[in-house]
Amino acid sequence: xxxxxxxxxxxxxxxxxxxxxxxxxxxxxxxxxxxxxxxxxxxxxxxxxxxxxxxxxxxxxxxxxxxxxxxxxxxxxxxxxxxxxxxxxxxxxxxxxxxxxxxxxxxxxxxxxxxxxxxxxxxxxxxxxxxxxxxxxxxxxxxxxxxxxxxxxxxxxxxxxxxxxxxxxxxxxxxxxxxxxxxxxxxxxxxxxxxxxxxxxxxxxxxxxxxxxxxxxxxxxxxxxxxxxxxxxxxxxxxxxxxxxxxxxxxxxxxxxxxxxxxxxxxxxxxxxxxxxxxxxxxxxx
Numbered sequence: 001x002x003x004x005x006x007x008x009x010x011x012x013x014x015x016x017x018x019x020x021x022x023x024x025x026x027x028x029x030x031x032x033x034x035x036x037x038x039x040x041x042x043x044x045x046x047x048x049x050x051x052x053x054x055x056x057x058x059x060x061x062x063x064x065x066x067x068x069x070x071x072x073x074x075x076x077x078x079x080x081x082x083x084x085x086x087x088x089x090x091x092x093x094x095x096x097x098x099x100x101x102x103x104x105x106x107x108x109x110x111x112x113x114x115x116x117x118x119x120x121x122x123x124x125x126x127x128x129x130x131x132x133x134x135x136x137x138x139x140x141x142x143x144x145x146x147x148x149x150x151x152x153x154x155x156x157x158x159x160x161x162x163x164x165x166x167x168x169x170x171x172x173x174x175x176x177x178x179x180x181x182x183x184x185x186x187x188x189x190x191x192x193x194x195x196x197x198x199x200x201x202x203x204x205x206x207x208x209x210x211x212x213x214x215x216x217x218x219x220x221x222x223x224x225x226x227x228x229x230x231x232x233x234x235x236x237x238x239x240x241x242x243x244x245x246x247x248x249x250x251x252x253x254x255x256x257x258x259x260x261x262x263x264x265x266x267x268x269x270x271x272x273x274x275x276x277x278x279x280x281x282x283x284x285x286x
């Protein structure tokens with residue numbers, strides 16, 4: 001079942017084109033949105049979250065059109081949004097912050113609102129921090145709190161912009177487990193720079209570059225973009241910048257086969273780099 005349909009979506013900031021004729025369909029499960037800085041990922045998410053209006057094109061969320069004021073309210077009732085830099089009031093307790101956001105989400109019945117706050121605290125495993133001030137939470141806990149506010153009201157569509165950035169490996173693992181559970185019955189759109197997150201979480205992946213969608217498929221298909229283009233060599237290839245040295249001492253090369261090199265199984269990262277072109281591969285290889 002399709003939750004979100006995007007057709008011909010375009011957005012400009014002066015002379016800069018952030019989105020250009022984007023077409024997209026997103027359904028239940030976790031969809032990863034990959035792309036370099038400036039690819040248009042955050043702009044697309046802000047348009048989907050109704051925080052930003054496109055210049056042209058259309059968005060439908062469960063058939064509702066956010067360009068129509070009355071329908072925009074219905075869209076917002078169905079969305080949970082975690083921006084890249086959420087504004088979490090540092091002097092609020094965890095519980096009070098969620099209670100405040102719940103009021104903004106039209107939860108006016110006190111008993112039901114308190115039960116909902118307790119539910120999302122439990123879902124993100126912060127029940128024991130309910131009385132802790134936001135400023136005293138670790139980075140990982142603040143990210144989980146941001147996710148909790150997005151889950152208030154049990155939204156159909158959860159939009160997460162770089163939710164694992166800055167987290168250590170343990171925190172990232174916990175966050176991935178949370179997102180995986182959330183995506184079992186909801187539509188989750190996850191923007192990230194981490195190809196590992198896509199491999200661990202996402203049934204589908206969308207790659208953006210220059211404001212356009214350049215790939216849409218599953219993670220295995222993305223890795224397959226680099227089939228026959230990934231090699232392991234005992235020596236650095238001459239005349240190529242598209243390689244790096246692995247921890248085992250072998251050189252991983254993307255592109256033309258170096259003399260004496262053996263074929264390697266392509267990864268999601270390899271396919272992603274092949275899509276974005278040689279300049280991006282060289283940048284990563286530095």
